[in-house]
Amino acid sequence: MKPYRPSKFICLFLSIILVFILSAKANAAVRYYYQLKIYHFKNAAQEARLDSYFQNAYLPALHKAGVKNVGVFKVIKQDSLDKKIYVFIPYRTWDALENTDQKILKDQTYLDAGKDYLDAAYNNTPYARIETIITRAFVNAPEPNLPNLTGKKADRVYELRSYEGATEKLHASKVKMFNVGDEMAIFKKYNMNGVFYSEVIAGSHMPNLMYMTTYDNKQDNIDKWKQFGKDPDFVALGKMPEYQHNVSKGESFFLYPADYSDY
Numbered sequence: 001m002k003p004y005r006p007s008k009f010i011c012l013f014l015s016i017i018l019v020f021i022l023s024a025k026a027n028a029a030v031r032y033y034y035q036l037k038i039y040h041f042k043n044a045a046q047e048a049r050l051d052s053y054f055q056n057a058y059l060p061a062l063h064k065a066g067v068k069n070v071g072v073f074k075v076i077k078q079d080s081l082d083k084k085i086y087v088f089i090p091y092r093t094w095d096a097l098e099n100t101d102q103k104i105l106k107d108q109t110y111l112d113a114g115k116d117y118l119d120a121a122y123n124n125t126p127y128a129r130i131e132t133i134i135t136r137a138f139v140n141a142p143e144p145n146l147p148n149l150t151g152k153k154a155d156r157v158y159e160l161r162s163y164e165g166a167t168e169k170l171h172a173s174k175v176k177m178f179n180v181g182d183e184m185a186i187f188k189k190y191n192m193n194g195v196f197y198s199e200v201i202a203g204s205h206m207p208n209l210m211y212m213t214t215y216d217n218k219q220d221n222i223d224k225w226k227q228f229g230k231d232p233d234f235v236a237l238g239k240m241p242e243y244q245h246n247v248s249k250g251e252s253f254f255l256y257p258a259d260y261s262d263y
Contacts, residue, residue: 031142032142033090033134034089034090036086036134037130037131038132038133040129041084046125049116054085058114060109060113061107061110067089067090069146069262070088071086071088071158071257071262073256073257074086074256088196092143132202133202134200135196135199137196138175138184140197155216157217159213160255161212161250162208164250171207171208177246181240190231191224193213193215194211198210
């Protein structure tokens with residue numbers, strides 16, 4: 001009895017299936033992880049030390065380690081008692097997120113440039129505390145984007161939004177609304193320049209998703225959100241039964257980029 005040999009057609013079919021599976025795995029692997037560091041500080045002296053550290057040490061070291069497009073953002077209307085600087089760091093892999101900070105500690109240029117920050121005395125610190133949020137990019141928005149803005153950098157508005165869900169199931173509904181419902185397409189329609197769309201996987205407010213859109217100025221922000229809210233696709237999406245009550249708390253943080261920010 002002759003051994004079974006699959007036909008050329010079957011071999012080709014199986015090869016196509018294998019390529020499809022490998023491609024799907026590869027595509028799934030490109031979803032970025034985002035680290036959002038929020039530096040809380042008290043006064044102008046601390047802010048100046050943070051700026052010096054970010055500009056002259058931390059961002060150059062991250063770039064050298066292969067981390068591109070790092071954003072440093074300041075709050076447009078700072079809380080006088082709890083001032084903040086937001087640092088957005090996009091990592092292509094979990095391994096990069098986990099190991100980059102340890103990697104740059106071996107960079108002597110970084111150690112020298114960041115000496116004032118790194119070797120700060122316990123009673124003369126450059127910040128009050130650091131808050132960290134880790135998110136993972138949405139399936140349909142797997143990597144960050146540099147916004148296409150033309151306005152002056154000082155006038156730009158970067159709006160960071162946080163949408164909490166009352167339960168994990170309701171939160172999953174909002175994530176689905178962005179991806180399957182394609183809410184992100186409505187942002188694109190009005191050129192709202194999404195930097196990232198992501199699901200929070202570690203943070204103090206969960207279940208939660210976070211995303212950032214950008215505008216040339218405050219009026220541009222107001223005008224585009226008005227268009228968005230009246231968009232027939234968004235109105236129809238919001239009426240669908242599966243997307244009801246899926247945000248229990250929404251917050252917006254209005255930021256502008258530091259002069260040395262990559263964004």
